[in-house]
Amino acid sequence: MxxxxxxxxxxxxGYQSITKRCPSCEVKKLFFPAGTFRVNAQKKTLDVWNIYKCEKCDYTWNIDIFSRVKTGKLDPELHQRFIHNDLEEVRRYAYDYPLLKRNQAELGPLxxxxxxxxxxxxxxxxxxxxxxxxxxxxxxxxxxxxxxxxxxxxxxxxxxxxxxxxxxxxxxxxxxxxxxxxxxxxxxxxxxxxxxxxxxxxxxxxxxx
Structure with a gap:
C-alpha cells in the first residue's frame, strides 16, 4: 500500500455579485459584472472602472479599479487587457474583495x-x-x-x-x-x-x- x-x-x-439600490428599479437589486471595462485617459493619467449592470435592467454602476494612475506606471499588457475587455481580468477583479470593500460595495450571495x-x-x-x-x-x-x-x-x-x-x-x-x-x-x-x-x-x- x-x-x-x-x-x-x-x-x-460565474461572478461574485454586489447588491445596491437600483435608481431605475427603485429597489435593491443584484449587480453583476457586465464583462466590460471603462478606461478614461486624461493627458498622462488613466481612470479604469469595472462596469456592473443591474440584474433586471440596463442601469450600470462602476467599480473604481485605478484612479488618476500615471500612464507609465500601468503595465502595458494590463492596459491592453482593459481596453479589449479581457474576461479573465473581469473575473479577477470581480473576486478582488479588498477592491470591492474600498468601493464600499455590499456583497451579494456567494x-x-x-x-x-x-x-x-x-x-x-x-x-x-x-x-x-x-x-x-x-x-x-x-x-x-x-x-x-x-x-x-x-x-x-x-x-x-x-x-x-x-x-x-x-x-x-x-x-x-x-x-x-x-x-x-x-x-x-x-x-x-x-x-x-x-x-x-x-x-x-x-x-x-
Missing part, C-alpha cells in the same frame, strides 16, 4: 462553485490519501460543505469519519468554519472502507469533478 496525493481546486461559477479534482474513492492502492484544498478565488466556503460534497456524505457521516480517525487533521469543532485559502488534511482509506458508510447521492452534485 502506498500514500496518494490529490488537490481539490475550489472554483466559483456564487455556486465546483470542486475540481479526483474522487477519493478512485484510489484503491493507497493507504493514506493526502488532500490539499486550493482556492481559485478567495471565496469563503464552509469546510463542512466542501467535505460533504467531495466525500458524497452528509454531516453526520463526516463527523463519524473524524471520530473514527478515518479523516485526519480535522476536528469536529472546525468543520463549521469558513475556508478561503489552502488547507491540507489526510484520509485513511482503509478505515474509510472498513466503516462501510453508504454514500448519499444527494451530496454528490453534478458540479463536483
Amino acid at each position: 502506498t500514500n496518494g496525493h490529490v488537490t481539490w481546486l475550489v472554483s466559483p461559477l 456564487p455556486d462553485y465546483e470542486i475540481k479534482g479526483p474522487s477519493p474513492y478512485a484510489f484503491n492502492d493507497s493507504r493514506i490519501l493526502h488532500i490539499t484544498i486550493e482556492f481559485e478565488q478567495a471565496i469563503a466556503v464552509r469546510f463542512i460543505s466542501l467535505l460533504t460534497r467531495k466525500l458524497c456524505l452528509n454531516r453526520r457521516q463526516v463527523v463519524q469519519l473524524i471520530e473514527q480517525r478515518a479523516l485526519l487533521d480535522v476536528t469536529v469543532l472546525e468543520i463549521n468554519r469558513k475556508l478561503k485559502g489552502r488547507r491540507s488534511l489526510r484520509l485513511d482509506l482503509q478505515r474509510l472502507h472498513a466503516l462501510d458508510i453508504p454514500l448519499t447521492t444527494s451530496s454528490a452534485p453534478a458540479v463536483t469533478i
